[in-house]
Amino acid sequence: MSLFRKKSVEHMLATSAQNAGLKKALGALDLTFLGVGAIIGTGIFVLTGTGAVQAGPALMISFLIAAVACGFAALAYAEFASTIPVAGSIYTYSYATLGELAAWIIGWDLMLEYGLATSAVSVGWSGYLQSLLSGFGVSLPVALTAAPGALPGHETLFNLPAFLVMMAITALLSVGVRESARINNVMVAIKVTVVLLVIAVGVFHVTPANWHPFMPNGWNGVFGAAAVMFFAFIGFDSVSSAAEEVKNPKRDLPIGIIASLGVCAVLYVAVAAVVTGIVPSAQFANVSHPVSYALQVAGQPWVAGFIDLGAVLGMLTVILVMAYGQTRVIFAMSRDGLLPARLSRVHPRFATPFFTTWLVGIFFGLIGALVPLNVLAELINIGTLAAFSMVSIAVLVLRRTHPELPRAFRCPGVPVVPVLAVASCLFLMVNLQAITWVAFLVWLVVGMGIYFGYSRRRSHLAR
Numbered sequence: 001m002s003l004f005r006k007k008s009v010e011h012m013l014a015t016s017a018q019n020a021g022l023k024k025a026l027g028a029l030d031l032t033f034l035g036v037g038a039i040i041g042t043g044i045f046v047l048t049g050t051g052a053v054q055a056g057p058a059l060m061i062s063f064l065i066a067a068v069a070c071g072f073a074a075l076a077y078a079e080f081a082s083t084i085p086v087a088g089s090i091y092t093y094s095y096a097t098l099g100e101l102a103a104w105i106i107g108w109d110l111m112l113e114y115g116l117a118t119s120a121v122s123v124g125w126s127g128y129l130q131s132l133l134s135g136f137g138v139s140l141p142v143a144l145t146a147a148p149g150a151l152p153g154h155e156t157l158f159n160l161p162a163f164l165v166m167m168a169i170t171a172l173l174s175v176g177v178r179e180s181a182r183i184n185n186v187m188v189a190i191k192v193t194v195v196l197l198v199i200a201v202g203v204f205h206v207t208p209a210n211w212h213p214f215m216p217n218g219w220n221g222v223f224g225a226a227a228v229m230f231f232a233f234i235g236f237d238s239v240s241s242a243a244e245e246v247k248n249p250k251r252d253l254p255i256g257i258i259a260s261l262g263v264c265a266v267l268y269v270a271v272a273a274v275v276t277g278i279v280p281s282a283q284f285a286n287v288s289h290p291v292s293y294a295l296q297v298a299g300q301p302w303v304a305g306f307i308d309l310g311a312v313l314g315m316l317t318v319i320l321v322m323a324y325g326q327t328r329v330i331f332a333m334s335r336d337g338l339l340p341a342r343l344s345r346v347h348p349r350f351a352t353p354f355f356t357t358w359l360v361g362i363f364f365g366l367i368g369a370l371v372p373l374n375v376l377a378e379l380i381n382i383g384t385l386a387a388f389s390m391v392s393i394a395v396l397v398l399r400r401t402h403p404e405l406p407r408a409f410r411c412p413g414v415p416v417v418p419v420l421a422v423a424s425c426l427f428l429m430v431n432l433q434a435i436t437w438v439a440f441l442v443w444l445v446v447g448m449g450i451y452f453g454y455s456r457r458r459s460h461l462a463r
Contacts, residue, residue: 004099035260037317043232049290055225072421085249108447114326119368170361194310206277238325250408
C-alpha cells in the first residue's frame with residue numbers, strides 16, 4: 001500500500017508557503033503571456049506543413065479537434081491550479097489524489113514532455129534562423145545545420161544553432177523568473193503580431209479552389225493530423241507549474257490557462273485556412289518553414305521575411321516557458337525526496353533552481369542537436385496526452401476525497417467534462433505511430449527502475 005501513500009493537501013500548501021524560497025512575481029497577464037508564449041511556436045510555424053500534407057485543407061478541423069481535447073483538460077488544470085497552487089503541476093496534484101506511484105509516473109512523464117518540447121522547438125527555431133540568414137546570403141556549414149540523418153542526401157552531424165539557443169535560454173532562466181517573464185512578454189507580443197500579419201495579408205491571396213478536395217485522405221488523415229497537431233497546443237499546462245511564483249494564484253492561474261488556450265485556438269484555425277488556401281496542401285511536403293513559404297508563393301517576400309524573424313523570436317518563448325516548467329517539476333519532486341536534494345536547492349542570489357536549470361538545459365540541448373524533429377514531436381505528444389488524462393482523473397478523485405476544499409475555480413460539467421477529456425486524449429494517442437508507443441514504454445520502464453531502486457526509499461513520506 002506504500003505505493004499509494006498520499007500527501008496531505010493541507011500540508012502541501014503549508015510547506016509551499018513556508019519553504020519554497022521562490023519569488024512571487026507573476027500576475028494574470030504574465031501567466032497569459034507565458035501560456036501564449038509556450039503554445040505558439042514550432043507547432044504552427046513548422047508542423048503546419050506536415051499536418052497539411054496529411055489532412056489537406058481539413059487541417060482546420062484537425063486543429064479544432066486538438067483544441068477541444070486540450071480544452072477539456074484545461075478546465076481540469078484550472079481547478080487544480082487554483083485549489084492547490086503548489087509547484088509541480090499535475091505531478092503535485094497526482095501526489096495528493098492518486099498516490100506516490102502515480103505521482104512519480106506522471107512526474108517522470110512531464111520531464112519527457114517538457115524536456116523534449118524544448119529540444120523540438122530548438123530544432124524548429126534553427127530551421128527558421130537558417131531561412132532568415134539565407135535571405136541575407138549567409139549560410140552555415142551543412143554538417144552543423146541538422147541532426148545526423150535529418151537531411152536526406154546531406155551529411156549532417158550536429159544542429160549547432162539548436163544547441164546554442166538552448167544554452168542562451170538556460171542562462172536567462174537561471175538568473176530569475178521576473179527577468180525571464182519581462183523578456184517573454186515582449187517576444188510574445190512580437191510573435192502574435194506576426195501571426196496576425198500572416199492572416200491579414202494572406203487572406204487576400206487565398207484561392208478557394210485550393211481547398212478542394214477538402215479531405216484528400218479522408219477522416220483518417222484528419223485524425224492523424226490532429227494527433228500530431230496536438231503538439232501545437234502543448235504549453236498551457238506549463239502555466240500551472242508557476243503556481244508558487246504567482247501573486248494571486250487562485251484568481252490568476254485559471255485566467256492564464258484558459259485565456260492562453262482560447263487565443264491560440266482561434267489564431268491556429270485562421271492560419272491553417274490561409275496557408276492551405278494559398279498553397280495546395282501537397283506542396284508543403286519537406287518544407288521546414290511552411291508559413292513563410294506560403295507568403296513567398298503569394299508574392300509577398302517582405303512579409304515572409306517578417307514571419308521568419310517573428311518565428312525566430314517567437315519560438316524562443318516556447319523554449320523559455322517549457323524549460324521553466326520542467327525545472328519546477330523537478331524542483332517539486334526533489335523537495336519531496338523522490339529525486340536528489342541538490343535538484344531543489346535555490347540559488348541565494350537569483351532565487352532559482354540554478355543547478356537544475358543548467359543540468360536539464362545542457363542535456364536536452366544535446367538531444368535537440370542530435371535527434372530529428374519528427375521523432376521528437378510524436379514522443380512529446382504521447383507524454384502530454386498521458387498527463388492530460390491523469391489530471392482529468394485526478395479532478396474526479398479530489399472532488400470525492402476533498403469535497404470541502406475551497407475552490408476558486410470549479411471545472412464545469414463534472415464528471416462529464418473530465419471523462420470527455422480522458423476519452424479525447426486516448427483517441428489521439430491511438431492515432432500515434434507504434435514506434436512512439438514503444439519509445440514511451442521504454443521511458444516508463446526506466447522511470448520505474450529509478451523509482452523502485454531509489455525514490456521509494458528516499459521519499460519523505462516513506463520516512
